[in-house]
Amino acid sequence: MPDTAPTQATGHVVAVRGGIVDAVFAGHGPEIDDLLYAGDVALQVMTFVEGGAARCIALGGVQGLGLGTPVRASGGPVRVPVGEAVLGRMLDVFGAPIDGLPAPESDARRSIHRAPPPLAARVSRAEVLETGIKAIDLLAPIERGGKTGLFGGAGVGKTVLLSELIHNTVEHHRGVSLFCGIGERSREAEELWREMGDAGVRDKMVMLFGQMNAAPGVRFLVGKAALTMAEWFRDDRSQDVLLLIDNIFRYVQAGSEVSGLMGRMPSRVGYQPTLATELATLQERIASTREGAITSIQAVYVPADDFTDPAAAHIFSHLSASVVLSRKRASEGLYPAVDPLGSTSVMLTPNVVGQRHYDIARAVRRTLAEYEDLRDIIAMLGIEELSAHDRAIVARARRLERFLTQPFTTVAGSTGEGGKLVTLAETLDGCETILNQTEFDRPESDYYMIGSLVDLEGAA
Numbered sequence: 001m002p003d004t005a006p007t008q009a010t011g012h013v014v015a016v017r018g019g020i021v022d023a024v025f026a027g028h029g030p031e032i033d034d035l036l037y038a039g040d041v042a043l044q045v046m047t048f049v050e051g052g053a054a055r056c057i058a059l060g061g062v063q064g065l066g067l068g069t070p071v072r073a074s075g076g077p078v079r080v081p082v083g084e085a086v087l088g089r090m091l092d093v094f095g096a097p098i099d100g101l102p103a104p105e106s107d108a109r110r111s112i113h114r115a116p117p118p119l120a121a122r123v124s125r126a127e128v129l130e131t132g133i134k135a136i137d138l139l140a141p142i143e144r145g146g147k148t149g150l151f152g153g154a155g156v157g158k159t160v161l162l163s164e165l166i167h168n169t170v171e172h173h174r175g176v177s178l179f180c181g182i183g184e185r186s187r188e189a190e191e192l193w194r195e196m197g198d199a200g201v202r203d204k205m206v207m208l209f210g211q212m213n214a215a216p217g218v219r220f221l222v223g224k225a226a227l228t229m230a231e232w233f234r235d236d237r238s239q240d241v242l243l244l245i246d247n248i249f250r251y252v253q254a255g256s257e258v259s260g261l262m263g264r265m266p267s268r269v270g271y272q273p274t275l276a277t278e279l280a281t282l283q284e285r286i287a288s289t290r291e292g293a294i295t296s297i298q299a300v301y302v303p304a305d306d307f308t309d310p311a312a313a314h315i316f317s318h319l320s321a322s323v324v325l326s327r328k329r330a331s332e333g334l335y336p337a338v339d340p341l342g343s344t345s346v347m348l349t350p351n352v353v354g355q356r357h358y359d360i361a362r363a364v365r366r367t368l369a370e371y372e373d374l375r376d377i378i379a380m381l382g383i384e385e386l387s388a389h390d391r392a393i394v395a396r397a398r399r400l401e402r403f404l405t406q407p408f409t410t411v412a413g414s415t416g417e418g419g420k421l422v423t424l425a426e427t428l429d430g431c432e433t434i435l436n437q438t439e440f441d442r443p444e445s446d447y448y449m450i451g452s453l454v455d456l457e458g459a460a
């Protein structure tokens with residue numbers, strides 16, 4: 001149970017519809033965003049309806065609530081504990097423990113509804129965060145202090161890629177890391193918690209969860225609770241924060257469920273009319289200031305693989321790098337299934353990554369795009385009908401495709417292969433070598449699931 005501020009106004013329930021509860025108060029009632037309690041059930045005031053009733057979303061199951069159940073106002077919004085005390089802990093939307101340990105001993109609690117830093121206070125550093133994952137470092141470098149999205153439909157490897165990124169970056173990250181699970185499976189949450197313990201990085205990490213089985217109100221607010229804790233490390237401790245979110249689409253979806261329950265008319269493709277503002281309220285808080293940077297990596301579920309979906313499109317517009325995962329690649333076993341032509345980053349300019357990296361990335365893309373164009377001809381006429389020049393493009397492209405696959409530590413248990421980290425320099429050297437070759441002694445399959453090209457020599 002979250003703790004409560006001194007009890008103020010009292011009222012009673014006048015309607016319960018799904019996760020929505022209406023309550024009336026005699027005299028001065030609560031305000032928007034205030035936390036109320038109807039019995040044990042926490043509610044947040046969303047709006048006021050005709051007759052003056054406060055319309056609230058439930059932050060838990062509403063079983064047991066009925067007309068006339070007494071409601072008391074907590075005297076303020078949902079507040080979460082902030083500070084060092086939350087490190088190493090697994091918490092819920094109220095900052096209450098779900099790891100079986102006592103509540104974090106923190107003197108300070110902050111409202112989860114906070115304004116983003118003013119524009120003048122924001123900075124960008126044009127610095128790249130190296131991940132050790134070839135396809136990402138080469139084609140969609142992650143901005144330190146920026147926002148990166150991992151886009152993909154169901155089951156193409158978003159969670160695996162995010163876990164691998166956590167594995168590769170959290171250990172070397174200078175500041176603290178915060179993982180926020182929104183609307184995903186609880187089993188994955190439990191696995192991640194255990195993995196972080198095994199990797200010995202739990203003590204500089206906080207994990208917050210509002211998983212699929214949680215009420216829509218909880219899934220809608222857990223991201224804000226996580227941001228509030230992250231902001232403390234950035235603003236009060238001037239630390240860099242790595243914020244990992246799985247899955248930001250579920251935040252939009254929870255907003256849509258809340259909107260539906262509130263009786264608002266849906267907008268495009270059934271989404272809430274407030275989608276853009278709701279998303280901006282959260283994304284704008286993920287900002288880097290002179291105090292410290294918040295680098296965020298967000299998994300984005302793309303419904304029905306449709307990248308024009310309004311939620312996916314709006315999320316895309318907030319990001320500085322987008323890693324797009326393709327179903328076609330996943331079906332060919334080319335993991336991580338990064339789409340080399342669809343993935344982008346604002347970091348990929350000569351000014352930031354340097355001319356050589358930029359040129360190699362462009363050449364890789366061009367080769368793969370030319371191969372795409374040739375695929376139809378190959379399918380109809382066979383590869384023999386191609387000119388020697390085109391055959392060389394195909395040979396290079398197919399080796400590049402395979403070279404950009406990589407064994408991951410996260411799935412080592414099921415693939416039987418240990419994960420491999422590859423430095424950016426090795427990735428660039430490898431791609432350059434392949435791009436400069438016209439004849440290859442080795443079959444394509446030798447390039448599959450290796451680390452750097454040095455592994456190839458080792459296999460000779």
Ligand SMILES: Nc1ncnc2c1ncn2[C@@H]1O[C@H](COP(=O)(O)OP(=O)(O)OP(=O)(O)O)[C@@H](O)[C@H]1O
Pocket residue numbers: 152153154155156157158159160161301335336337408411415
């Ligand atoms: N890098 C990888 N190497 C090997 N297998 C992988 C890799 N990435 C994903 N897979 C396979 O694909 C499966 C689905 O991956 P994952 O759970 O990450 O997908 P997802 O996009 O998060 O799915 P959902 O939308 O259902 O949450 C994994 O269980 C694994 O079998």
